Amino acid sequence: MKQIGKGGFCKTFLAVDEGQFPPVPCVVQELSPESETFKTFQQKVQRLEELGKHPQIPALLAYFQQNRHFYLVQEFIVGTNLAQVVEEEGAFNETQIWQLLEDVLPVFQFISDRNIIHRDIKPHNIIRRSPIPKKGDFVIVDFTTAKLVTEIDWLTSETSIGSPEYAAPEQARGKAIFASDLYSLGVTCIYLLTQISPFDLFDIANDCWVWRDYLTTKVRDVWGQDSKSLRLAQILDKLLQNAVNRRFQSTDEVMQAMGMEAKIQVALEAHQKCENPPWQCLHTLTEHSGRFSSVNALAISPDSTTLASASDDKNVKLWDLNTKKVLASLSGHSQAVKSVAFSPDGQILATASDDKTIKLWQVETLEEICTLLGHSHAVKSVALSPDGQILASGSWDKTIKLWDVNTGTEICTITGHQLQVNSVAFSPDGKLLASASYDRTIRLWQISALAGSQTELQNRPCYSLLATLSGHAWAVLTVAFSPDGQILATGSDDNTIKLWEVNTGQLICTLVGHSWSVVAVAFTADGETLLSASCDKTVKLWRVSTAEEIVTLSGHVDSVSAVAVSKVRQLIASGSRDKTIKLWQLVEQDNS
Structure with a gap:
């Protein structure tokens, strides 16, 4: 297409591989014969093939020789x-x-x-x-x-x-x-x-x-x-x-x-301690098998009979957790679905998508109730209040919106984050809403009582900023309240999980062990254990009282993007970019 660089014995061109559909942009480097022999070129190719396995180094796509010049074709990095x-x-x-x-x-x-x-x-x-x-x-x-x-x-x-x-x-x-x-x-x-x-x-x-x-x-x-x-x-x-x-x-x-070496060492030691975990993967669900079927989000129904999974293929699947079979596939979003949440009574499922919309579904009839419109960018997270009356949504338009579940109308828009909002979560009593953002902060919002006529709601604020929590070095990707509402867990692109005291906003501790971004966190029903899912392909379990790692669940072959825990069974579900969902169960250990 055009020359984009020149230095020494090398010219660099932006090109398009028209043999692919759609055509794929790539970079072609032309090496002059004065700088290379066939032997040294072959050695260079071997080095680039090995280096290109790293996700932060361009992959070598092809190489050839023509008119005495040597050519390397590499991945084009958009940026x-x-x-x-x-x-x-x-x-x-x-x-x-x-x-x-x-x-x-x-x-x-x-x-x-x-x-x-x-x-x-x-x-x-x-x-x-x-x-x-x-x-x-x-x-x-x-x-x-x-x-x-x-x-x-x-x-x-x-x-x-x-x-x-x-x-x-x-x-x-x-x-x-x-x-x-x-x-x-x-x-x-x-x-x-x-x-x-x-x-x-x-x-x-x-x-x-x-x-x-x-x-x-x-x-x-x-x-x-x-x-x-x-x-x-x-x-x-x-x-x-x-x-x-x-x-x-x-x-x-x-x-x-x-201080990075210490983190690596902690991760290695934790891995060595967890060679025989009490949690084992007993089932792998593979029906998300299309080309664009990365599993983005999971939710387990309150009675633990149904699992909802969201995918890049624009669909949401409902699974029977007893038979491990697909009950239904909900279609209607026009882009990837990034978040799912059940109402407290399990009768409604909320889904959020990159298509800027939220949909509410009737679980029993599988019918769409309504589509919530208002965000100007992708919606990345939804959460339902404990009474099931309010839905909160976090979007890459930097806002949070509160919606009336019964009428499908927008109650208010919460602004304050400087960058995209990745995650939202209600406290167990419904009085607080936590939000996580690319601006590296977590915000706690006090939600006002929302009873009354629509006119009354419009004439008074529905929220107030209670606290801004700072400490993560990179984007904050996920938030979750403990069942008693006393602790807030946050996961970040900086590979760490932080636990915060909700009442004071003080940092309790930082959990270190993952080697890549932490994209999802969830507490068990008793609040004693925290789960974390990471792009390092693992799920970790942490003891909340001591901040120590209990076990690492390995088995996915690509980034783990979602985790959900049953409130009534010893069951964990994890979803991954490898297009699978794994169901983990606590098994009895033979101590003989």
Whole structure:
């Protein structure tokens, strides 16, 4: 379609694979014969095939040779490189740098574990997939100058490769090592913080970096005022050391300095303790088998006889939990269904969709009662009040709406979140509503008594903001109240679960163990156990009183996107992007 890059012996083009339907955009890199032999090209292909298995590295789609040139065809990453992001949005703040490091350091570890040095880390080669970055949204691209390190490489030198502004001193001398990529990452960070060329951030006369002098006044005023920002400054300084022996030697060291290593260790220890779990998967439901059949949401009816499952195929399935068979399939939404909820009496099912609508269904007759219209963007979550009279919906239009279930009319719109709302939940007494958002906050709303005429409702507010809970480093994806209403559990893109005291808004503890985003949480009926579902393909059970992990349920082969727990049976349901639903039951342990 067009040339989008050129450097050294490589040209990069945006292309379209018309052999696919619909046509698929991709990136084609043309390598000149001066830079490659057939043998080195084959070696490069092998490296790219291995690296492309990581979700934050473009996959290699094809490769070939034509007219003496070598060609690589790679996945096209939709997004904006960080050089463009800074130009369009201005310099990064401390939180954005911390998020970037947390997101890309595991990718650097993946690369170095395979004895590969990228050798051209810079803002242009890091792509942000979306304006509101989630875990895994930063992608490392352009591995044309990447090098596989062998023992003999430590004894030889080569010509300087990479971008002079970002290359480590030893790399400029033809002696790139693993720590060279970390140096380039450090330089990338200080450029993002200052929007000043790295050449101008280095004081040649005194042989030192002076990046702090170029921070904006607003950033400089808060920089180093708390322990976290001070630690980040120290990490950047150590990444930028000219002398290799004073620099971080490995990604592990950087992650440990950031506290990420501890999280990994906790996860490993928890996994080792749970090799023989008391919860076992006794049934796997596979009827969601179409191409677009990722299971997005689950709900178990109050009497635990019926399971509702929502999918990307636009349908909602109802399952008989005794026979494990599909009772019915509800169709009517025009886009993926993202949330389902039963009314307290089990007679009504609410469904929310990316098509901006909510539908109410009569469970017994399987008939659609009504469609609720009003949101201007995808609806990601619905919850019904304990008395079944009010429905709350959270949307990517940044609002929450309250609806009268009996009439299907909108009661009010709740605004306040700065970004998309991902999840809503009522407290057991129905007086509070919790909402979770991409703005990294959880808000507690006090819901007013909604009895009275429609005129009276219009003349008084139906809600008030009670508290804003902050502490998650990334988007908050899910919320759930404990059965006694005293604890609020939240799951986030930062891989953690937080427990909050509802009455005071104080953080009780942070549960660490998942290695990827936590997308769903739910309490058991007795409130003693918390369930969490994660993109790391697992469901974890936690003891609420001690904040310790009880067990990890493994078996899904892709991200777990939903979890539901029975109120009357020892039964857990989990849904996944692998298109399956697993039913887990507590089995007796043989202690003989």
